[in-house]
Amino acid sequence: MYVYNDYDQQLVDDRVDQFREQTQRYLAGELKDEEFLPLRLQNGLYVQRYAPMLRVAIPYGMLSSAQLRKLADISEQYDRGYGHFSTRQNIQFNWPKLETVPDILAELASVQMHAIQTSGNCIRNTTTDQFAGVLADEVVDPRPYCELIRQWSTFHPEFAFLPRKFKIAVNSAAHTDRAAIQVHDIGVQIIRNANHELGYRIYVGGGLGRTPMVGQVITEFLPEEHLLTYLEAIVRVYNQHGRRDNKYKARIKILVKALGIEAFRTRVEQEWVHLKNGPSTLTQAEIDRVAKHFSAPDYAALPSESAAVEALKADSKRFRNWVERNTTAHKIAGYTAVTLSLKKTGVAPGDIYAKQMRAAAELADQFSFGELRVSHFQNLILADVRQEDLPALWEAAKAQGFATPNIGTLTDIICCPGGDFCALANAKSIPIAEQIQARFEDLDYLYDLGDIELNISGCMNACGHHHVGHIGILGVDKKGEEFYQISLGGASNQNAAIGKILGPSFKADEMADVVEKIIDVFVEQRTEEELFVDTVNRLGITPFKERVYA
Structure with a gap:
């Protein structure tokens, strides 16, 4: 790192x-x-x-074990231990x-961390795929490019007071999107052209919040060296022309929609003339300088499978479930990426206690070269685990509450802190997540349902990304009472889509029943091998609406 x-x-x-x-x-x-x-x-x-x-x-989600231990210390000394x-x-x-x-x-x-530009109307933390650098489907490791963006954007003198907050995400997987780039102000897809030259497809004008939009392609191929100058041209146009009179219409997505993508592209190209090949143009030496920080760890030569792991999978259903749900195939033979679930029922999604932070740091030192990742799904990842170590890691993870085998399932819920903490929230999020997790505790049933993304936000700011959940839940206020609006069919992958609102909102104590009715329709109507979001896209929301409001 x-x-x-x-x-x-x-x-x-x-x-x-x-x-x-x-x-x-x-x-x-x-x-x-x-x-x-x-x-x-x-x-x-x-x-x-x-x-x-x-x-x-936590720039692009990378943490060292020493940094995580420091966060544990801070939580105990200055906060409430989590x-x-x-x-x-x-x-x-x-x-x-x-x-x-x-x-x-x-x-x-003291451990090379900070809180700079994590709020305010500036360029925020650049995010990327939690498996960056370890999966075989990448064009290249995206982390050096995230770091280049971080260094360029930190304390940028022109962009300290933008019309509104600004978010950039980078994805390098060739056939999927694990960074939700199309719902960011700028999305960067690393690609190679027909001549195998490295470059980027750039999306602009995506975002969630009060007016959710999927970003549009502003350039199909931007050569590698021009990343920062082109991003600077985009942000300059936004800084000059974005609205400052109304914060609800101040995001770049509103400007792109108002101008149209062609007119916006023209303004960016005109601005880029003054920046292209200028001081911010990336040289190979600069790319190499940053990239050397992300060199591969000292991988051992290992067999592609572990006999001990296969034997335990055959003997233990619980271990087999965990391996199937919480591990991801690594590009290096004999290694795997392991997701430590922070979605145990009864614990707020994404919360982690000081004791767990130290335990996760110890697991990283013991099993994954002392590094961890944070995903935008609010889980932790050990990216470089020997397959032969999976049984020992599983036992250690269970002891700390990290081994819930629910990654990608309905109970792997994305959830903002909501009204329990946030002054902006209209309703609580955490109790709704707990209610749904408790209703769907049967793992066999969860696995039969397949991958379902359920996202909860306590207000229209959409910190829980409810717009792009396969099932999205939004907290709303009705004359001082907390209600919840449902949307279906959202997606944050390469087929990004904004979910469609089902209808009138529901009371808090109805939410688990409502979700169960939605799932019942899916189970009744799905075809073989069809995922939940596929069924919603095929049927539309009408059958779900009829069941829920019957």
């Missing part, structure tokens, strides 16, 4: 000192609330329902005291 040089470290250390002084001035009454607001947002600090919330950057992994591959602390936040930032800086 990327390791700071002296310049990087000095930058982060100076930022801590700067914010410490700003916080002291605010607490002393020398800065007004409106003056402190942009300063705290630039350092990832929100004011939530009950306490401040600090969002810590953190929450978000759909942006970051971690959030929900209970820090304002006066201690500079100390937290100093602790983070």
Whole structure:
């Protein structure tokens, strides 16, 4: 993973000192609330329902075991002993005291972490595939390109106060999208052209929130060296022409829709003339400088299968379920990628306690070269596990609550913190997730249903990505009461789609029943080998609507 040089470290250390002084001035009454607001947002600090919330950057989801142990220490010393992994591959602390936040930032800086640009109207954390660098279907490892974008966008002087927040995602899988790039402000698909030259297909104008949209292709092939200059041209056009009079119409998706993709492309091309082949053009030396941080670990020469693993799979249904659901084929023979589920029933999806953080760090040291990944599905990944170590890892994961064999199933729920924490939320999210998980605890039934993505958001900001869930749940407020709206048919993969709203919303205590009725229609109507989202796309929402509102 990327390791700071002296310049990087000095930058982060100076930022801590700067914010410490700003916080002291605010607490002393020398800065007004409106003056402190942009300063705290630039350092990832929100004011939530009950306490401040600090969002810590985990660039493109990469964590070292040392960093995870530091997060555990911070959660115990400055918070309430746990953190929450978000759909942006970051971690959030929900209970820090304002006066201690500079100390937290100093602790983070000691392990090359920060909270810079995790909030505010700026370019946020760049995200990518949680299996980056380890699966055989990649064009190249996308992480060096994510790091190049991170370095370019951090403290970019033009883009500190954009019309609205700005999110970029990068995908390199050749035939699928594991980074949801089409529902980001900019989506970068790494490709090769007919001449086998490396480059990018760029999407623009995607996003969720109040007005969900799937991004449009602005260029089919951008040569490798022009990544940063072209992204800069896009963001410049947005910065110049995006609306600032209405925050609900300020995202780039609104500008792209208003202009039309052709007119928007023309403006970007006109701006790019001044940037193309300029100082931000990538040289091979610069690409190599960053890429060397992501070289392959010291893999051993191993057989493609482990006899001990196959024997245990035959003997233990529980182990077999875990292997089938929570492991992913690796490009190196004898290795596998393992997902540690943070979706155990009764625990808020994405939450992790300090004890678990330390345990996960120990598992990473023991089984996966000391590194972990955070997925936008709010789980942890050990990317480089020897197959022969799977039985031992399984036992250790079970002891820590990481071995729920539900990855990709209906209970592997994406869920925002909702009204339990967030001041913006209209309704609670976590109790709805728990209610549905409890209803669908039968693993045999879950596996028979196949892959289903269920996403829950507590408000229209869509932090739970409900618009692109196969089943999406949105919390709404009706005269002070919490209700929930259902959508069906969303998708965040290469066939990205916004779900269609089923109809009027439901009370909280009805939600598990409603989801069960939806699933019943699927079971009755599906064809052999058809997944839930395929059935919805084939039938439309009418049969589901008729059952639910009967």
